[in-house]
Amino acid sequence: MWSQLPFGERLKAELGSPRRVRRLSSSPRSRVWRAELSGTPVVVKQLVGGPGAADGYAREAAALQIASRVDPPVVPKLLGTDPGERVLVLEHVDRQKPCEGWVVDYADALARLHAAAVADTVGSLPTWSGPPLDDIGSFLRLARTLGVVLPSGVRTELEGLVDRLAGAPGHALLHGDPCPGNDMHTSEGVRFIDFEQAALGSGITELAYLRIGFPTCWCATAPAPELLDAAESAYRSAWRTATGTEVPGDLTDACAGWLLRGDALVQRAERGVTDRLGELPDRDWEWGTATARQRLVHRLGVVSRMTAEGGGLSRLGQLAAAMRESMLTRWPALQPLPAQRP
Template sequence: MHVDTSSAQDDERVDGESHGNALAAALDAAELALANRFGSAITLSKPEDLAGSGPAVVVRATVASSPFSLPRTLVIKHYPEPDDDASDPFAAEAVSYQLFTALTSEDRMCPELLGHDVNHRVLVLSDLGSAPTLADKLRMSDARVAEGTLLSWARALGRMHATTAHREADFNALLRRFGGQPASEDTEAADSADELPGVLSDVLGVATPEAVAERVRLASRRLDEGEYRAFSPVDLAPENNLVTSDGVRFLDFEHGRVRNAMIDVAHLRVPFAFWRGALALPAGMSEAMIAAWRAEVTGIWPRLADDDEFASALLDSHIACVWTQTARELPGLTDASDTGSTSRAAALESWWRELAARADHSDTDGIAEHAASVAAAIERRFGPGLELALYPAFR
């Protein structure tokens, strides 16, 4: 029987042409940005698609000819036009890189911005090469290397916060120059305080006392009003952190903004909660990471050297993180078939159990008892066997 494959072949050809055109457009835009930056033509060649996870086309290119001293290869991020109803990731990322490029090389924990063009929506960055990511280190079999990398990452996050504290006005001024608007305060934590009790009741049969819901609302207000504001990449997934010979480097600032740094610290206690690949860390690892972060920021925020002040601020962010992530994910787990030790159900159970332990230590407004009830209900609903697995490096 003859099968007509011309349509499939045509689709492949169109996709190939479209892909090739996208890479060529990225190179063209980058050459314009570099010419504007340096005042002379610079030729790029050999585009390599780096398959970015965001909206931008991400390309590694070779500097074929240049009258200036440039690295041998560069990374290009070329953005499509934004949706009318969406925030602009190009503006957020361009401003984020500009903020760091203005710092000394010792304080710049990301690629250097070498050129940009607002009209062509392109960024040209230094190339950090093919260094492994933090995610790669967690998937390897060397616990000592993984532990050292996690501590380095936590220290780097603290240095990022310390060097960008008190620079919110600078960030927002740059953002307006790029046509973006300063982000309004995130209401997701407050919304979760109002919405999650109904979800917990419907999915798990757990009632939420009003005192607990009010404590969560208080935590979200404190985060919004908190003084510990600094730049955050927001997306702290291990895949977005390169482990280079010069230390940990952060990538992908498409959601970058200034916010309460304690929101990021919650993701040391609830490790990488929003990342779909999140697993467990060995006992004591999270606290060691938190201590490493704290050591970097007490010079800029002396109040965090006080144990009671720090514990209170961290518990607020811990509560908000667990509630927010549960509101995002629990409704979608009602029909989930993946309920093993690496599942999101196992992750949620682990996070609520940890919240119960931390809140019990602080004797906080019924939070501990409620969190323990939620953890037990998740185990009943999606278990048995929801003990969250360790990352491969720690098994």
């Protein structure tokens, strides 16, 4: 194990020699070890494999540095780096089982993470990208396959949505994949890890995770309405305290954007290779806590309810409601997403 730990002379000079090294489980994109430096436990993480490793390392290092200004902390402390080996040395944080109603603490910490980015961080990370125009065509083709008549003007409405999301205000520090499992619940609050997809953009993009069912995550859940309201309120309050402003952006737009993304129906390694919405009529597939059809039915329901009182996405709301009804008629055994109990 000693020979495998990528802890070079530069890190040894800065931090000392590691002892009691133990390999930990991790994703295929990284290798992770627990070690001790002068008797203090640390985590050593190396980004490995594939053309995206260097980009993932740069994003994670930059995000951790930006987030380090938040107090109380929302990330483990970054103790050292070795860019040549794509290695990060992090404070070891004792993870605890999330408490009941954990999404409230999660939302509070997420807002404070987002608020860490200020004007001087612009350019330190890539800008978040919304759904591409191609997703509109995939979504509308799925509607036709489901036998749903497209409302007049819905494509124009969706093109406007994509344009708004592309120009959404804000330079919040976005985690990029703020899923349960990438949040560590501790006695001192929630801390986020694994920032390989970090970006700058509108924080409401990730606030939408709670309502739309954690779209990039294996563990899709649906919080109870009262818990969802409490979590969104906690986010807005924490953002207001940190920035002195109201949360910018439109939550309905953010949720509708996640509805369009077919790639948000599969895990990261399977994205960008095929039209996932186009596959749904012929097959369903499991990913974590739910199937692709379950996830889409949930998202359709969320968007149809959020647009029910009119506004700039009323046609999309009508279409979403009709698509959801068609899916439940075709596949009546589909179950709701697992509930996140208070």
